[in-house]
Amino acid sequence: MQYLISVIDDEQTIVAGNDSAVQAEMSAVDAFNDRLKAQGHWVFAEGLAAPNTATVIDNRGGASVITDGPFLESKEFLGGLWIIEAPDLDMAIKLAAEGSRVCNRKVEVRPFHVSEK
Amino acid sequence: MQYLISVISDGTEVDSPEVGVAIDAFNDRLMAEGYWVFANGLAAPVAATVIDNRGEEVIFTDGPFLESKEHVAGIWIWEVPDLDVALKLATEASKACDRKIEVRPCHNHVSEE
Amino acid sequence: MTDVQEAITRAHHDEWARVVASLTRRFGDLDIAEEAAAEAFATAVERWPVDGVPPNPGAWLTTTANRKAIDRLRRENRRDDKHKEAGMLHIDDHPEPAGAIEDDRLRLIFTCCHPALAMESRVALTLRMVGGLTVPEIARAFLVQESAMGRRITRAKTKIKAARIPYRVPSTEDLPARVSGVLAVLYLIFNEGYLATGPGSDPIRPGLTAEAIRLTRLIRTLMPENGEATGLLALMLLTEARRPARISANGELITLEEQNRDIWDAALIAEGHQLVRERLATGVAPGRYQILAAINAVHTSARNFRDTDWWQVVALYDQLIHLDPSPIVALNRAIAVAELDGPQVALSIMDRLEGALVDYHAFHATRADLLRRLDHTDESRAAYDRAIELAGNTAETAYLTRRRDELG
Known part of the structure; x- marks a missing residue:
């Protein structure tokens, strides 16, 4: 079963980090990713560019409408994500808690639909 | 360059069987053209849990970190040369899955392999 | 019947x-x-x-x-x-490590009390699925609309399925944390029954305390070697034993000092004392619930308030603060110190807690009582006013109001 781990950012976590803190955080994240891979949990992981780089596209009516900015404006926003493979929520939570620690942010765990294949 | 494509839902949509067929066909094309990295639909926001392990003890909170009318119902990750290609594909994706789509670039410096 | x-x-x-x-x-x-x-x-x-x-x-x-x-x-x-x-629910039938308990009821309890569920959902789901209370009964006990309680339970079940909360007894490594999570749910159910909140509500809801005791007995049966499960059961029994003496005929809270000890439930006290002795005999360092049970055992052993072994009570609170350095524990310790070393000493401890407990009714109620005993009438009255403002339990409000009005 796959789970999406969303890394939750806010303006403060962005501003607070100085260079050496960011460096330490990144190497902790790298080490964590290596472990996810070694244990067979890793599917995908990536940091995201700031929300103001987002574009919304609505092509439901046939006439495509393009809007600048994220679909939700909020103080907290998605800063990056992991996609992991885990047998159940207990394992997903354990990995997410480690993820929260290494990247020093809150995270949200949400399951993908049970794969039908 | 990688992009996160979020499928946006307000929870009211009712899908016809054609939507599934259209998404499958679109995914096949993404794979054939080498853009496809990942795709999957998400369970409802009620299934989400927020975890904060920055302090001494890990704190769990039931539910998504943002409560809102619209939520992300599924995601794609695409590998494309630039935003123009991403937007073109996203326009097709919006049509195929009959939802609004958000396109956001990845940093591409975390965990390069 | x-x-x-x-x-x-x-x-x-x-x-x-x-x-x-x-x-x-x-x-x-x-x-x-x-x-x-x-x-x-x-x-x-x-x-x-x-x-x-x-x-x-x-x-x-x-x-x-x-x-x-x-x-x-x-x-x-x-x-x-x-x-x-x-x-389908995710039934994990991997062979459990040796020593793990095999009873489907435990799986059910751990699933209902999973930390990824909101506390209020854990409480409702446990009462419904493990306790067998109906949705209207649970809704009434928590003063929530039936439809809202139904949605809460449905939502929790949906999450269990969709997020794949496993139906199993947690691994040995996770077990201690998960058991304390289960005990926290049961203690919350008990306390809601014992000191119900909400204006116009019954001050005590015996249905909930009885249900909490029944479920805790079940946990103890299923995990007899778990000291905290035994401790929590003892704590509940020794608290429940005093229920008949706790509210006056006109709906006012009666403090420990003023309670008629003759109408305490002797059978529950005997059982609670037996459980506390059983834990002491193991020689294993006690957890939070076991210490709280021991404190209540001291109280229920005394013939009257003055005969209470306050030195023992303070010593137990010292032990508890070591495990749980929360200001509420410190407040309860200060109440015992007042009996051992006098209200002035207790008051100086209270001064240091004010920052953390400024919005907690029991802090102001305790302060009011200490100030009354020191004849600081005006300060005492102001503290009673604040306590009445913050108290949620009807019997408690009635008691505090009388005490304030008696200040003269």
């Missing part, structure tokens, strides 16, 4: 959780298990007065519930298999 009615009530107490737990294991679905169990009990209510109580009520109920569940699955067979697969 007739013999048959009594048999049905007893079967409901003894067998509900077992029936729901075994059906959940078999069919992988909490909804099906819950509904089929409810139908089986409804059938018992119909059949037993006519056919007589079966020789083995538990087996009868399980068989009947199984049949109801199979009937329902047959009716719904039109659903395509893919959906059914996706809706």
Whole structure:
């Protein structure tokens, strides 16, 4: 079963980090990713560019409408994500808690639909 | 360059069987053209849990970190040369899955392999 | 109550959780298990007065519930298999490490008390699935609309399925944290029954305290070696024992000092003391609930308030603060210090707690009492005013109001 781990950012976590803190955080994240891979949990992981780089596209009516900015404006926003493979929520939570620690942010765990294949 | 494509839902949509067929066909094309990295639909926001392990003890909170009318119902990750290609594909994706789509670039410096 | 009615009530107490737990294991679905169990009990209510109580009520109920569940699955067979697969609960039947407890009721309890569920959902789900209370009963106990309580429970069940909260006893490594999570849910149910909040509500809801005790007994039966489960049961029994003396005829809270100790429940006290002794005999360092139980054992051993072994009480609070350095524990310790070293000493401890407890009614109520004893009437009155403003329990408000008005 796959789970999406969303890394939750806010303006403060962005501003607070100085260079050496960011460096330490990144190497902790790298080490964590290596472990996810070694244990067979890793599917995908990536940091995201700031929300103001987002574009919304609505092509439901046939006439495509393009809007600048994220679909939700909020103080907290998605800063990056992991996609992991885990047998159940207990394992997903354990990995997410480690993820929260290494990247020093809150995270949200949400399951993908049970794969039908 | 990688992009996160979020499928946006307000929870009211009712899908016809054609939507599934259209998404499958679109995914096949993404794979054939080498853009496809990942795709999957998400369970409802009620299934989400927020975890904060920055302090001494890990704190769990039931539910998504943002409560809102619209939520992300599924995601794609695409590998494309630039935003123009991403937007073109996203326009097709919006049509195929009959939802609004958000396109956001990845940093591409975390965990390069 | 007739013999048959009594048999049905007893079967409901003894067998509900077992029936729901075994059906959940078999069919992988909490909804099906819950509904089929409810139908089986409804059938018992119909059949037993006519056919007589079966020789083995538990087996009868399980068989009947199984049949109801199979009937329902047959009716719904039109659903395509893919959906059914996706809706299944994740039953983890990996061989458990040696020493782990194998009882489906434990799986059910750990699933209902999973930390990824909101606390209020854990409480509601535990009372429904393990305790067998109906949704209207739970809604009434927590002063929530029935429809809202129904949604809360449905939402929790949806999350268990969709997020794949496993139906299993946690691994040995996770067990201690998860057990304390379960005990926290039971203690919350007990406290809500014992010191109910909300204006116009009954100050005590015995249904909830009895239910919490019953469920804690079950946990102790299932995990007899867990000291904290025993400690929590002892704590509940020794608290419950004082319930008859705790509220006056006109609905006012009676403090420990003023309670009529003759109407305390001697049987509950004897059982609670026995459990505390049992834990002491193990020589294992006690956890939070065991220390709280020991404190209550000291109180319930004294013939009257003045004879209480306050030195022992303060020593136990010192031990508790070591485990749980929260300001509320410090406040309770200060109350005991007032009896041992006088109100002035206690007051100076209280001054240091003010920042953390400024919005807590018990802080102001305690301060008011200490100031009263030191004849600082004006300050005492102001503290009572603040405590009354913050108190949520009707009996407590009545008591504080009388005390303030007696200041003269």
